[in-house]
Amino acid sequence: MSFEVQINRLAGNEDIELPRKMSELASGFDLYAAVTEDVVLSPGQRTLIPTGIAIAMPGGLEAQIRPRSGLAFKHGITCLNTPGTIDADYRGEIKVLLINLGQEPFKITRNERIAQMVFQIVPEVKLIQVDELSETIRGAGGFGHTGTK
Template structure:
């Protein structure tokens, strides 16, 4: 199954790499920073990093923005709202909300890989109001209800 997703480099970003998979079986397309000058994230600091790109997806798809594992492990750089969701009807610039959870300042440079974009199929779901729900063994047991760590 394949889908066509249109991608547009926004004006002034002709040098920005298009998202690409870094291996044959990768599920995510790496996204690149379209900053006009270096951004330094101090420990605990968060901010939006532009990609210089916009996309048009067909109905029934979403794009999820996820952290890059290498940045997270080596530097504590991650996406604050992960996964971030891009809906099929959004046509604005893709921006990545990053946070530095590391102990050292981290610099983002133009055309540096900052996150990955994974496409997912979105099922059509009908919510049906009812007066009560069926019982299950778990019931309303929530956070930590099994006693496991």
């Protein structure tokens, strides 16, 4: 199954790399920082980083913004609101909400890979209001209900 997604490099960002997969079987497209000057994230600090691009997807798709595993492991840099959802009708600039959960300040430079974008199919769902739900063995058991570990 194949989908066409339009991408627009926003004015002033002609030098910013377009999202791309870093290997043939990768599921995510790396996103690049379109900061106008270096941004230093102190431990515990969060900030919104522009990517310099906007996209147009067909209905039935969403783009999810996810952390890059290398940044998370090596530096404690991850995304808040993960995965971030970009809806098919959004046409604004994609921005990434990063947080530094590491121990040291982290510098983000222009054109640095900061996150990844994964496209997902969104099923059409119809919610139906009922007076009672069907029974299951689990029932209303919540957090930790299926085991202690």
